[in-house]
Amino acid sequence: MPDRELERAINRVFKAEHGAVVARLVAALGDFDLAEEALQDAFMQALQRWPASGIPERPGAWLTTVARNRGLDRIRRDRVFATKAASMKATAEALGDDRLRTEDTEDALDRAAMEHALPDERLRLIFTCCHPALSNEARVALTLRMLGGLSTPEIARAFLVQESTMAQRLVRAKKKIHGANIPFRIPPADVLPERIDSVLAVVYLIFNEGYAVTDGEALTRGDLCEEAIRLGAVLTRLLPETAEVRGLYSLMLLHDARRESRLDEHGDLIVLENQDRSRWDSEKTAAGITALTAAIHMGALGPYQVQAAISAEHAVAPSWERTRWDRVLELYDRLLEFVPSPMVALNRCVPLAMTGHGDAALEQLAALEPDLGEHYKHAVVNAWLLANAGQLEAARIAYDKAIAGCSNVPERRHLERQLRLRCAN
Numbered sequence: 001m002p003d004r005e006l007e008r009a010i011n012r013v014f015k016a017e018h019g020a021v022v023a024r025l026v027a028a029l030g031d032f033d034l035a036e037e038a039l040q041d042a043f044m045q046a047l048q049r050w051p052a053s054g055i056p057e058r059p060g061a062w063l064t065t066v067a068r069n070r071g072l073d074r075i076r077r078d079r080v081f082a083t084k085a086a087s088m089k090a091t092a093e094a095l096g097d098d099r100l101r102t103e104d105t106e107d108a109l110d111r112a113a114m115e116h117a118l119p120d121e122r123l124r125l126i127f128t129c130c131h132p133a134l135s136n137e138a139r140v141a142l143t144l145r146m147l148g149g150l151s152t153p154e155i156a157r158a159f160l161v162q163e164s165t166m167a168q169r170l171v172r173a174k175k176k177i178h179g180a181n182i183p184f185r186i187p188p189a190d191v192l193p194e195r196i197d198s199v200l201a202v203v204y205l206i207f208n209e210g211y212a213v214t215d216g217e218a219l220t221r222g223d224l225c226e227e228a229i230r231l232g233a234v235l236t237r238l239l240p241e242t243a244e245v246r247g248l249y250s251l252m253l254l255h256d257a258r259r260e261s262r263l264d265e266h267g268d269l270i271v272l273e274n275q276d277r278s279r280w281d282s283e284k285t286a287a288g289i290t291a292l293t294a295a296i297h298m299g300a301l302g303p304y305q306v307q308a309a310i311s312a313e314h315a316v317a318p319s320w321e322r323t324r325w326d327r328v329l330e331l332y333d334r335l336l337e338f339v340p341s342p343m344v345a346l347n348r349c350v351p352l353a354m355t356g357h358g359d360a361a362l363e364q365l366a367a368l369e370p371d372l373g374e375h376y377k378h379a380v381v382n383a384w385l386l387a388n389a390g391q392l393e394a395a396r397i398a399y400d401k402a403i404a405g406c407s408n409v410p411e412r413r414h415l416e417r418q419l420r421l422r423c424a425n
Helices: 003-029 032-053 059-077 081-095 098-102 105-114 121-129 136-146 152-159 163-179 192-211 222-238 243-256 282-297 303-316 325-338 342-354 358-367 376-388 392-405 409-422
Strands: none
Touching: 003 032, 003 059, 003 121, 003 136, 003 222, 032 059, 032 136, 032 163, 121 136, 121 163, 121 192, 121 222, 136 152, 136 163, 136 192, 152 163, 192 222, 192 243, 222 243, 243 282, 243 303, 282 303, 303 325, 325 342, 342 358, 342 376, 358 376, 376 392, 376 409, 392 409
């Protein structure tokens, strides 16, 4: 295997295993920064060793073992191992794990690092990061960093903030967790419902980053999509009577059913309008609709259920043109009641235009200029609307702006292709 190809393969493994490994390390080492640093050391060691030995059969276990040992070495070197061990023992006692109370401390740390029971370390990590002591923005950002392995720039773009702002937010969140001694555990049942909103936001943002990668050569990251769906399934078992949990699970399944059809054989983006619907995953679609139906029957409608209903309309429509656009527009109006955000209003412009109100959609888009004028998605919708209206010169300008602002390579190629096809004189 060529060095460059092997390096890419190792990077793929690292991204796929990051969330599970760092969660085990936090459980074992009791420190967020130390867990990240130890994993980075293990990754560098993998880059040195794996080219000669090959990628291990269980790379996640290899990374966990090496990183844990590096972390424990640092603890010993700093002469705080006794304090960390006592903290770990106290955590074990709080969790009621008799084995951890009676076994040697290092064996206890090793056992905690390799534990796979549900709810697993990743779920514990989510609830730790989503503790009420943190701001909502910090909860989501920290979990995306620790669990999903997203970089600070990726998270900053997800929040539409500067990278430096996000870096400071992450540092403050970690210090808050350490200073407040926030426990690494799932909260008691009586407080679980009030903690779930930010957890759902985290899971959905992880899914979104997998479904539409912010930047780079890949359009999608299946590992993130699958991780988010897996966590969604765990949450439905943990909170079976919470409608929005099922709503989010449904939404992710319905979106993910279309993921493979979003790329052509050359790796270029295919938008929903042009996708081959026979390639959609019928099993995921059926599972998504089943989950949505169960959620709606609970009688507690929320934004994830509404978004899932929008996705379901696309899932059952025979074509783009024959989609029930009037129903989609109604659902977007309802979604705006729950989430009155500029991005929802931006997405609403499409069904508004598809119901014969293209001029109104352009007016709505212009009204969003102060909030979203610098976001490339605003330029994408603007270009699409203008091209549909025959305003080719204005559409060309909008496409140029969208292309300049888009950092994902397949999506940028798509926009360049649309510019050539739709704005030709």
